[in-house]
Amino acid sequence: MDGILRATAWAPGTCGELVEGSIDGKTFLVTCPIDIGSTIELNREATGFPPDFPKTARAIELAAAKLGLPVRELGFERESGLPPGKGMGSSTADMAAAVLAACRLAGQEMSPREIAELALMVEPSDGTMFPGLVLFDHREGKWLEELGEAPAINILIADPGGEVDTIAFNQDGYLEKMNEKKEPQVREALRLIREGLASGDLNKIGRGATESALANQELLPKPDLPQMLKWAEEVKALGVNVAHSGTVMGLLLPEDGYHPEEVKPFIQKRRPDWTFYCTRLVNGGLK
Numbered sequence: 236m237d238g239i240l241r242a243t244a245w246a247p248g249t250c251g252e253l254v255e256g257s258i259d260g261k262t263f264l265v266t267c268p269i270d271i272g273s274t275i276e277l278n279r280e281a282t283g284f285p286p287d288f289p290k291t292a293r294a295i296e297l298a299a300a301k302l303g304l305p306v307r308e309l310g311f312e313r314e315s316g317l318p319p320g321k322g323m324g325s326s327t328a329d330m331a332a333a334v335l336a337a338c339r340l341a342g343q344e345m346s347p348r349e350i351a352e353l354a355l356m357v358e359p360s361d362g363t364m365f366p367g368l369v370l371f372d373h374r375e376g377k378w379l380e381e382l383g384e385a386p387a388i389n390i391l392i393a394d395p396g397g398e399v400d401t402i403a404f405n406q407d408g409y410l411e412k413m414n415e416k417k418e419p420q421v422r423e424a425l426r427l428i429r430e431g432l433a434s435g436d437l438n439k440i441g442r443g444a445t446e447s448a449l450a451n452q453e454l455l456p457k458p459d460l461p462q463m464l465k466w467a468e469e470v471k472a473l474g475v476n477v478a479h480s481g482t483v484m485g486l487l488l489p490e491d492g493y494h495p496e497e498v499k500p501f502i503q504k505r506r507p508d509w510t511f512y513c514t515r516l517v518n519g520g521l522k
Contacts, residue, residue: 238279238340238342239279239339239340239342240278240279240280241276241277241278241279241280241340242276242277242278242336242337242339242340243274243275243276243277243336243339244274244275244331244332244333244335244336244339244521244522245272245273245274245332245521245522246272246273246275246327246328246329246331246332246335246363246364246521246522247268247269247270247271247272247324247328247363247517247519247520248268248269248271248272248273248315248316248317248323248324248325248328248363249266249267249268249269249322249323249324249327249361249363249478250267250269250323250390250392250476250478250483250485250512250514250516251267251322251323251476251477251478251479251481251483251484251485252264252265252266252267252361252447252476252477252478252479253265253266253267253368253428253440253443253444253447253476254370254421254424254425254428254443254444254447255373255421255447255451255479255480256414256417256418256420256421256424256447256450256451256479257411257414257415257418257421258418258421258422258425260415261372261377261378262372262373262374262375262414263370263371263372263373263378264361264362264370264371264373264479265368265369265370265371265382265425265428266361266362266363266365266368266369266371266519267368267390267444267476267485267516268324268363268368268385268516268517268518268519269323269390269392269512269514269515269516269517270514270515270517271316271317271323271512271514272315272316272317272328272332273313273314273315273316273317273325273328273329273332274313274314274315274332275291275311275312275313275329275332275333275336276311276312276313276314276336277295277309277310277311277333277336277337277339277340278309278310278311278312278340279304279308279309279340280308280310281307281308281309281310282310282311282312283310284309284310284311285311285312285313288313288329290326290329290330290357290358291311291313291326291329291330291333292311293357294329294330294333294334294353294354294357295309295311295333295334295337297334297353297356297357298333298334298337298338298345298353299337301345301353302337302338302340302341302343303341304337304340304341311333311336313329315328315329316512318394318510319398320397320398320399320400320481320482321394321398321399321478321481321482321483322399322477322478322479322480322481322482322483323392323478323481323483323512324361324363326357326358326360327354327360327361327363327364328363330353330354330357330360331350331351331354331360331363331364331521332521334350334353334354335350335521347364347365347366347520347521348365348376348379350364350521351364351365351371351376352376355373355374355375355376359373359374360373361373362379362519363519363520364519364520364521365379365381365519365520366381366518366519366520367381367382367383367384367385367518367519367520368382368383368384368385368432368518368519369381369382369519370382370425382428382429382432383432383433384432384518385516385517385518385519386432386435386437386440386516387437387489387490387515387516388437388440388473388487388488388489388490388515388516389487389488389489389490389494389495389513389514389515389516390485390486390487390488390495390513390514390515390516391485391486391488391495391498391499391502391511391512391513391514392483392484392485392511392512392513392514393459393463393483393484393485393486393502393506393509393510393511394482394483394484394509394510394511394512395457395458395459395482395484395506395508395509396482396508396509396510397482398482399455399478399480399481399482409454410454413453413454414454416453417450417451417453417454420446420447420449420450421447421450423443423446424443424444424446424447424450425443425447426443427439427440427442427443427446428440428443428444431443437473437489438473440473440474440487441472441473441474441487442473442474443474444473444474444475444476444487445464445467445474445475445476447476447477447479448460448474448475448476448477448484451477451479454479455479455480457477457482457484459484459506460475460477460484463475463484463486466486466501466502467486469501470486470488470492470493470498470501471489471492471493472486472487472488472492472493472498473487473488473489474487475487486498487516494513495513495514496513499511499513
């Protein structure tokens with residue numbers, strides 16, 4: 236029980252992804268980190284692991300084995316604004332924050348790549364542990380590409396309800412077939428996102444995200460997406476992005492346009508049973 240007794244880390248959640256699919260058989264996503272996230276406090280006071288978060292517990296066990304921490308001495312507490320099963324990156328945020336907290340507890344370091352590798356041993360994971368915005372193979376971690384800094388985009392996240400099991404979704408044999416089918420749209424979406432981030436053209440980023448959202452409709456339909464696209468036009472949004480394996484949709488709003496807090500009542504009046512989150516696009520990376 237020598238040394239630091241408690242250590243804390245924070246990781247961002249996501250509003251789904253800007254793009255997700257596969258190219259030449261290689262699966263990937265483009266991260267969409269937000270300023271809502273998860274904080275994990277890890278302790279060496281043997282308080283134990285909360286039973287509701289087995290993925291986080293498993294990530295801590297893997298990290299502890301690598302860092303030489305005795306698992307029997309550990310416990311953790313979680314504080315998060317991210318609901319599970321929505322495509323807001325709650326599991327990845329929990330696991331990444333927990334691993335970084337374990338590093339701090341042990342007085343050691345891991346690179347974002349090493350943290351991602353541990354998370355991927357538990358389940359498919361977002362690439363939000365990497366700085367900026369990245370293209371990341373969320374299933375096997377074999378493809379990583381830095382795309383640049385997050386531009387100034389506000390996001391109104393809308394959740395019509397329901398949950399999606401990420402592990403079951405990514406094991407579905409139908410997924411590979413549908414990814415092949417939508418590959419031309421995904422290529423175009425990725426081209427637009429790459430060019431938009433490189434040039435600072437927010438409209439291209441919005442168009443790319445919208446293209447990927449539409450391409451995903453046959454794989455995981457969102458019945459309200461057509462209506463969201465109409466609302467996007469009305470509020471002069473850049474476009475709409477989605478959680479490709481979750482329930483949420485995001486209105487991408489330019490910083491000099493309507494704020495999410497202004498748009499929220501407009502949609503809430505029409506969909507009072509939905510849940511909303513007012514947030515913004517941020518760089519990935521752990522704190």
